[in-house]
Amino acid sequence: MYKALFDHIEKFITLETSDIDKLESCLEISKIRKKEHVLEEGQICNTMYFVVKGCMRQYIINAKGTEQTLQFGIENWWITDYLSYHNHVPSSFYLQAVENSEVIAIDKNVLESLLIEIPNLERYFRIITQKSFGAMQMRIKFLFTMSAEERYHHFNDHFPDFVQRVPQYMLASYLDFSAEFMSKIRAGKV
Amino acid sequence: MYKALFDHIEKFITLETSDIDKLESCLEISKIRKKEHVLEEGQICNTMYFVVKGCMRQYIINAKGTEQTLQFGIENWWITDYLSYHNHVPSSFYLQAVENSEVIAIDKNVLESLLIEIPNLERYFRIITQKSFGAMQMRIKFLFTMSAEERYHHFNDHFPDFVQRVPQYMLASYLDFSAEFMSKIRAGKV
DNA sequence: TCAAAAACTTGAACTACTTCAAGAAATCAA
DNA sequence: TTGATTTCTTGAAGTAGTTCAAGTTTTTGA
Numbered sequence: 367m368y369k370a371l372f373d374h375i376e377k378f379i380t381l382e383t384s385d386i387d388k389l390e391s392c393l394e395i396s397k398i399r400k401k402e403h404v405l406e407e408g409q410i411c412n413t414m415y416f417v418v419k420g421c422m423r424q425y426i427i428n429a430k431g432t433e434q435t436l437q438f439g440i441e442n443w444w445i446t447d448y449l450s451y452h453n454h455v456p457s458s459f460y461l462q463a464v465e466n467s468e469v470i471a472i473d474k475n476v477l478e479s480l481l482i483e484i485p486n487l488e489r490y491f492r493i494i495t496q497k498s499f500g501a502m503q504m505r506i507k508f509l510f511t512m513s514a515e516e517r518y519h520h521f522n523d524h525f526p527d528f529v530q531r532v533p534q535y536m537l538a539s540y541l542d543f544s545a546e547f548m549s550k551i552r553a554g555k556v
Numbered sequence: 557m558y559k560a561l562f563d564h565i566e567k568f569i570t571l572e573t574s575d576i577d578k579l580e581s582c583l584e585i586s587k588i589r590k591k592e593h594v595l596e597e598g599q600i601c602n603t604m605y606f607v608v609k610g611c612m613r614q615y616i617i618n619a620k621g622t623e624q625t626l627q628f629g630i631e632n633w634w635i636t637d638y639l640s641y642h643n644h645v646p647s648s649f650y651l652q653a654v655e656n657s658e659v660i661a662i663d664k665n666v667l668e669s670l671l672i673e674i675p676n677l678e679r680y681f682r683i684i685t686q687k688s689f690g691a692m693q694m695r696i697k698f699l700f701t702m703s704a705e706e707r708y709h710h711f712n713d714h715f716p717d718f719v720q721r722v723p724q725y726m727l728a729s730y731l732d733f734s735a736e737f738m739s740k741i742r743a744g745k746v
Numbered sequence: 747t748c749a750a751a752a753a754c755t756t757g758a759a760c761t762a763c764t765t766c767a768a769g770a771a772a773t774c775a776a
Numbered sequence: 777t778t779g780a781t782t783t784c785t786t787g788a789a790g791t792a793g794t795t796c797a798a799g800t801t802t803t804t805g806a
Contacts, residue, residue: 426697426700426701429701434700436696447690449687452683453687453690482679488679492671492679495685496681497643499688499692500638502696503614505696506626507616507648511618511624514793533752533753533754534753543792546756547794548754549754555757703762703763704763724783735783735785736766736784736786738784740786743785745786
């Protein structure tokens with residue numbers, strides 16, 4: 367059940383059996399129904415979520431009242447609002463399930479003590495966060511250098527299955543263009 | 557000399573004296589002249605840079621041959637290409653000094669062994685990377701929700717001194733609009 | 747299984763930006 | 777101190793996208 371997480375951790379470090387037990391005793395799986403929120407704007411985010419199954423997203427509601435997806439989190443990704451988490455300030459974001467999902471939620475206080483007890487786990491989080499940061503640097507590059515149509519095709523080429531999984535309007539906003547424009551790109555009307 | 561870095565580290569964790577010595581023996585300050593590169597596109601990035609003095613930037617050259625700044629790193633920031641660093645693949649970016657700068661360069665192999673020896677240092681990097689990731693999430697939010705003019709004023713309100721430090725065209729591309737448009741915003745001609 | 751809700755499509759009008767080209771101002775290096 | 781380089785400005789023309797509104801299709805849930 368927690369296997370997905372342990373498998374993911376073992377890709378980067380090796381845990382002692384005692385540490386596995388220690389960690390396991392702190393974990394709890396929860397099921398999040400499609401459209402359910404685990405964080406809403408204004409709340410303080412005290413939890414990190416590891417997606418075991420399904421898909422979560424981070425989004426905002428912009429000045430026009432439209433939702434804009436800033437980030438997706440699928441299987442084997444961690445998702446949280448790191449700024450609210452670390453600075454203990456109200457979040458600017460919503461965290462919501464896009465599909466019925468299963469996540470491992472781990473509370474900040476629990477996690478921070480665990481990390482002090484298990485230095486190797488600290489290492490795991492350092493590595494995956496640095497890698498995510500690298501992915502984000504590439505994302506900024508793509509946003510800055512590609513046209514809307516190029517971003518769509520690029521994403522579609524790299525993640526064809528994922529494109530099928532989420533509503534088009536969510537993907538459109540993630541790629542930073544309107545849902546209507548997405549429709550026209552797909553129809554070849556641009 | 558390395559004080560800036562030790563001061564920064566001590567904001568997040570406490571190092572044993574022996575660890576301070578160990579770390580110090582691995583550090584080396586280098587001076588980077590304005591416009592000098594520490595990384596060029598296509599090279600593999602094996603170094604992390606801590607800016608002691610001055611300003612560095614990460615940029616690309618786009619399809620039209622124009623430079624686009626993706627990231628600045630000023631005093632007390634780490635800067636590197638995390639994707640190239642972790643995946644050992646050629647970098648998509650340039651890393652260059654915007655001003656005459658002093659940086660502490662630390663080699664990947666040296667750092668990775670140090671991190672294993674000093675778990676607390678692992679913790680330091682985990683925390684600062686997560687915080688940087690949080691800042692990046694906010695940056696995406698601003699890019700997605702604000703107009704060019706709003707982005708300029710928002711940045712100018714929050715970092716008035718920094719705006720004076722870098723050429724306008726670099727800041728314009730960092731905020732994702734053209735240098736010419738920046739000129740018009742500043743002249744109130746939009 | 748069917749009504750309601752959610753998601754997608756389409757075209758027309760609009761606009762926030764880019765591009766280009768040329769000149770002016772500021773900074774740099776010898 | 778001056779010529780060369782870099783940076784900034786300006787206006788005119790163009791365009792990659794948005795917005796709106798209405799209709800269609802698909803999915804959902806009782």
